[in-house]
Amino acid sequence: MKGMWKKRLSAFLLTLALTASLIPAAAAEEHHYASAWSSDGSYHWHVCTDQDCDARGDYESHDFGATVTTKSPTCFQPGEGYQECAVCKYKKTVSIPATNAHKAASGWTWDTAKHWHACTATSGCPQHLSEASHTFTSGEYSNNSSFHWQICTICGGTSAKAAHTDANGDGVCDVCHRGGMPVTNRITVTFMNGSSTYRTQTITKGSTPSNPGTPSKSESGKTYSFVGWSTSNPGSSAIYDRQSYKSSSQVASTALSANTTYYALYNVRSNNTITYSIKAGKSVSFDRSDFRDVYENEFSSGSLRWVEFETDDTLSTSRGTIYYDYGGSDEQAFSRSSLEDERFYYSSGDGDYDLNNLSFVAGDESRTVTLDFRACYSNSKYAEGTLIIEVEGGGRLQQLPHHYLQGGYRRCGGIRPPGLQQRVPAGVQQLHRQVHHL
Numbered sequence: 001m002k003g004m005w006k007k008r009l010s011a012f013l014l015t016l017a018l019t020a021s022l023i024p025a026a027a028a029e030e031h032h033y034a035s036a037w038s039s040d041g042s043y044h045w046h047v048c049t050d051q052d053c054d055a056r057g058d059y060e061s062h063d064f065g066a067t068v069t070t071k072s073p074t075c076f077q078p079g080e081g082y083q084e085c086a087v088c089k090y091k092k093t094v095s096i097p098a099t100n101a102h103k104a105a106s107g108w109t110w111d112t113a114k115h116w117h118a119c120t121a122t123s124g125c126p127q128h129l130s131e132a133s134h135t136f137t138s139g140e141y142s143n144n145s146s147f148h149w150q151i152c153t154i155c156g157g158t159s160a161k162a163a164h165t166d167a168n169g170d171g172v173c174d175v176c177h178r179g180g181m182p183v184t185n186r187i188t189v190t191f192m193n194g195s196s197t198y199r200t201q202t203i204t205k206g207s208t209p210s211n212p213g214t215p216s217k218s219e220s221g222k223t224y225s226f227v228g229w230s231t232s233n234p235g236s237s238a239i240y241d242r243q244s245y246k247s248s249s250q251v252a253s254t255a256l257s258a259n260t261t262y263y264a265l266y267n268v269r270s271n272n273t274i275t276y277s278i279k280a281g282k283s284v285s286f287d288r289s290d291f292r293d294v295y296e297n298e299f300s301s302g303s304l305r306w307v308e309f310e311t312d313d314t315l316s317t318s319r320g321t322i323y324y325d326y327g328g329s330d331e332q333a334f335s336r337s338s339l340e341d342e343r344f345y346y347s348s349g350d351g352d353y354d355l356n357n358l359s360f361v362a363g364d365e366s367r368t369v370t371l372d373f374r375a376c377y378s379n380s381k382y383a384e385g386t387l388i389i390e391v392e393g394g395g396r397l398q399q400l401p402h403h404y405l406q407g408g409y410r411r412c413g414g415i416r417p418p419g420l421q422q423r424v425p426a427g428v429q430q431l432h433r434q435v436h437h438l
Contacts, residue, residue, distance in 0.1 A: 031048040031050055031053060031055050031057065032048060032049045032050050033046035033047065033048050033049065033055075033057040033058075034046055034047045034048075034049050037087070037088035037089070037090075038056075039062070039085070039088050039090040041092060042061060042062065043059060043060060043061055043062065044058075044059075044060060044062060044085060044087060044088035044090060045057060045058055045059040045060070046058050060087070062085035062087070062088065062090055062092075063085055063086045063087050064083040064084065064085055064086070064092070065083060065084055065085075065086050066083070067081045067082070067083050067094055067096065068081050068082055068083070068084070069081040069096060070082065071096075072096075073096045073097060073098050073099050074098060074099065074121070074122040074125070075098060075099050075100055075101045075102045075103075075119060075121040075122045075125055075127070076098050076100075076102075076119070076122060076125045076126065076127055077098055077122070078095045078096055078097055078098050079095070079096030079097075079098075080093065080094075080095060080096060081093075081094050081096055082094060101121055102119040102121050102125065102127050102129060103119060103120050103121040104117035104118075104119065104120070104129040104130065105117050105118045105119070105120045108154070108155035108156070108157065109128075110134070110152065110155050110156075110157030111157070112157075112158065112159055112160040113133060113134065113159075114128075114131055114132060114133050114134065115131070115132060115134060115152060115154060115155035115157050116128035116129055116130060116131035116132070117129040117130050132154075134150075134152035134154070134155070134157060134159065135152055135153050135154050136150040136151070136152060136153065136159065137150070137153060141175065141176035141177075142158070142176075143164070143173070143176045143178045145180070146163060146164065147161040147162060147163055147164065148161070148162060148164060148173060148175055148176035148178065149161045149162065162175070164176070164178065164181060166181050166184070168185055168204075169183065169184035169185030169186070169205065170183060170185055170186060170204065171183035171184075171186065185204055185205040185206075186202055186203070186204060186205065187202070187203060187204075187205050187256060187257070187258055187259045187260070188200060188201070188202055188259045188260075189201045189202075189203060189209040189256060189259075189260050189261075189262070190259075190260070190261045190262070191212045191215070191229065191261075191262050191264070192233075192261060192262065192263045192264065193215040193216075193217060193238065193264045194217055194236050194237070194238045194264070195236040198212070198215045198264065199212050199213075203256065205256070205257050205258075206255055206256075206257055207255060207256070208252055208253055208254060208255050208256070209251060209252060209256065210252055211248050211249060211251070211252040212229070212248050212251060212252070212262070213248060214226050214248060215264045217238060217264070217266055222268050223268070224238075224266040224267070224268055225266060225267040225268075226264060226265075226266055227240045227245060227265040227266060227267055228245035228246055228247050228248075228250075228265055229245055229246050229247075229248065229251050229262040229263065229264060229265070230243040230244060230245040230246075230262065230263050230265050231260065231261065231262060231263070232244070232263065233261075233263050234263055234265060238263065238264050238265060238266050239265070239266060239268055240265040240266060240267055242380065243265060245265050246262075272294045272297070272298075272383060272384060272385025272386065273385060273386050273387075273388060274290045274291070274294065274385060274386070274387045274388070275387075275388045275389075275390065276360070276387070276388070276389045276390070277389075277390045277392060278360070278362050278389065278390070278391055278392070279362070279391075279392055279393070280362050280363065280364050280365060280366060280391055280392065280393055281362060281363070281364055282361075282362055283323075283326060283359050283360060283361040283362065284359065284360050284362075284389070285326075285356075285358070285359045286355060286356070286358040286359065286360070286387075287356070288304075288346050288354075288355040288356045291304060291307050291346070291355060291373070291375045291385075292304045292346065292375070294375045294383050294385045295375040295376075295377065295382070295383045297383065298375075298383035299377065299381070299383070302377035302378070302381060303346075303377065304346045304375050304376070304377065305345065305346055305347075305350065305376060305377055305378070306343040306344060306345045306346060306350070306351065306355070306376050307343070307344045307346075307355050307373050307374065307375055307376065308340075308342075308343055308344075308373060308374045308376065309339050309340060309344075309371050309372070309373050309387075310340055310371070310372040310373070310374075311336040311339055311340060311371055311372075312370060312372075314367070314368065314369045314370045315336055315339075315369050315370075315371065317363070318363050318365065319362070319363045319365060319367040319369055319391065320360055320361055320362040320363045320367075320369055320389070320391065321333050321334070321360070321361050322334045322339055322358060322359070322360050322361075323358070323359050323360075323361060324353050324357055324358060324359075325357045326359040326361065328357075330357075343376075344358060360389050362389075362391040363391065365391065366391055366392050366393050367391045368388060368389070368390050368391065369388070369389040369391065370386060370387070370388055370389075371386070371387040371389075372384070372385075372386055372387075373385055373386070373387055
């Protein structure tokens with residue numbers, strides 16, 4: 001029994017000891033907080049000052065008051081300020097939005113594409129108020145010697161300047177129509193009439209000139225007949241010499257791409273006349289020098305080589321006959337057709353018949369015989385004239401003028417071409433020869 005009480009006492013004492021040991025631990029749970037507040041961006045609290053204790057007392061969210069402005073906002077720039085917690089006095093920085101309270105200037109500001117009113121509320125505000133694209137009047141341009149541009153009808157601003165363009169080369173800008181640019185598609189067509197300019201036209205490259213009309217040319221003792229226009233220069237004589245040519249209407253229908261000069265071409269007819277006078281029943285010999293003079297009156301180059309004749313009905317047996325080697329061993333009478341078939345040569349040995357051996361034997365009547373002739377250097381170069389033989393009544397011949405010479409250009413052989421060339425001095429050369437009875 002005594003032992004049992006000892007055991008119970010021991011247990012009691014142990015319990016009491018354990019209880020006593022717990023009393024200081026309970027006292028240790030009491031925190032000692034600082035009086036000052038601690039905080040972060042969202043909360044505030046009191047820190048426990050006990051060693052190694054991280055307890056927080058009065059831990060709560062901030063209670064921010066109204067924003068206090070430190071930098072006022074502008075119409076385009078945000079301001080700055082802060083808000084303070086009413087409990088812990090923590091301050092947080094806040095941004096104050098721009099006011100957007102823009103004020104438009106009365107005038108326009110513009111660039112090459114748009115116009116707008118600038119904001120005058122705050123210096124440097126970049127806001128464009130009432131911004132819009134320019135309005136231009138179609139086809140209206142301002143310009144200088146290098147550029148053109150358009151002016152906005154609303155703000156007076158200008159479009160971007162652009163260089164003039166002239167695709168067709170007419171010296172006028174294709175866009176603004178300013179002239180004075182270099183003309184690259186204009187060409188000059190000149191019409192020459194001998195040594196004088198008949199007409200000048202300026203046309204667009206690739207187009208046709210207008211009809212130049214019909215020029216004229218005159219010279220004492222000569223008749224000029226216009227043939228056409230050639231691009232081959234005939235010189236001041238303007239004589240047709242088988243050059244290719246166009247009529248005035250053909251010129252007006254021929255498009256040109258470069259400066260062109262046309263030259264007038266003419267047929268020239270002169271009074272190249274040789275006149276022989278003879279008594280009826282008598283004869284007269286042809287003098288080759290008379291035909292040579294006709295040729296040389298026309299040309300300064302080449303020399304007479306042969307003569308061809310063309311007859312008409314004034315040559316008949318009743319009025320007279322043309323003979324070769326009259327009275328000689330080779331005498332031959334020519335009919336009209338046989339005379340036209342032959343050439344009569346200036347130099348002996350060049351052909352069958354020498355020009356100097358031709359004679360005309362007159363009939364018994366007083367008549368005039370007319371023979372057209374060509375004094376030829378070649379088939380393409382000759383002078384044309386007329387031989388007139390005047391047959392008079394009986395009696396001794398007087399000294400009479402027998403031929404008159406003036407210049408003109410013809411061609412031998414075939415159909416007479418329309419061209420003539422003139423190289424003869426003006427005036428009439430008169431020669432005299434005594435014709436004797438044979």
